[in-house]
Amino acid sequence: MNGYSEYMLCFMLFCIGLYCVLRKRNIIKIIIGLGIIEYAVNLFFVLVGYRSHGRAPILAKDQTILNMVDPLPQALVLTSIVIGLAVTALIVAIAIRIYEKYGTFDITKIRRLRG
Amino acid sequence: MKNKKEVGMTVIVKTITRLTVGLILLYGIYIVLHGHLSPGGGFAGGVIIALSFIHLMLAFGREVALKKLSQASASILESLGAIMFLGIAILGFIGGYFFLNFFLHKGKPFALFSAGIIPLCNIAICLKVGAGLFAIFAALVLFKGSDEK
């Protein structure tokens, strides 16, 4: 079990984010929980592609590097980080609109008031 | 007698902003242009360029920042970046398939003008990401709803 401790810490971070999304009643707390879930998923991708005593995937002058880390998960996560920012900005814009229309951030009250 | 209202932040923040906002823009351009030689690339450089304009808006207020880069020109720049990226992709159809590189040499490694179409794609992505994020921020911050009169 000692070769998997990093994976288990990453799953614990995901569970904290999942608990926050399911349990809290404030829209801003739900956005924070979604952000934590997204950090955990990006971290898991990069953890899968790590090689012990590896080197960064950039070639250097007059050296042949034999042990690079896996560059393919890093290419996937690079676009995923910027997409996460765009989605967060969109959710925050919708939350600002909801506050202006209903006067509260509480999601139980939003169900009952019909504008 | 002038009674102009003070916009933006205090004098200390304004002085530091005057010194550093040009350096931040230059650093962003450096990261974009050397995207094929050292870590960075179009996405990180585009976000840094957007951050330099946002820094200007936060320290000096909205009119000064919108005079440097208005909302209409941000829209035009973002569409220009998207069309340039798509154009480079479709031009590859002349040679055979999608994204084929047929008009630029590969060059010597570790030189600035090398690696075919990758620097052009980096510049297109930088324009798109930078202008798009600045447009999002200008719309979110300048949004005056019915409760802030």
Add this chain to the structure above:
Amino acid sequence: MELQVLLLFMIFAAIAAVEIEDLLSSVIAVGAVGLGLSLVFLILKAPDLAITQLVVEILCLIILIRATINKDLPLIRDGRWIFNTFSTLLFVALFLIFAYFALKELPIFGQPIMRVAKEYIEKGLEKTGATNIVAAIILDFRGYDTLGEATILFTAVMAVLAVIRKVGRINEK
């Protein structure tokens, strides 16, 4: 060793972000989680990702603080909390069961299976001429995925500008 310490710091900051009542403090705690993630990317030998995660985290903090700057939160804990607790525990337990089965199939941490990436590393320099292998992958070997990502960003910008637009006041008499 440093990797586990940084991951524990991120978990403590995430617990602080979830449980603190004040909105501004919990947003700052999420910023701490993001900065810790940037350091973890640097330890895992991914410098592209570290730079991108750092600047994206700063921009995300600015946007979140804008949303919470002068809004208050009186929270009342209403009824139906037995059902809420039960369903939360059910979903977390479901996720942990699937995670346990997945953990058995993963390789040990530190020895990845690099079948496709071997081709990219060996032939990367002579086929594209770029020395940054990650940039060569996202812009030359897998450029189609980058085109999809540019489309997502364009759609998100258009959607934000459409949501924030001031609706015309037709029915003000």
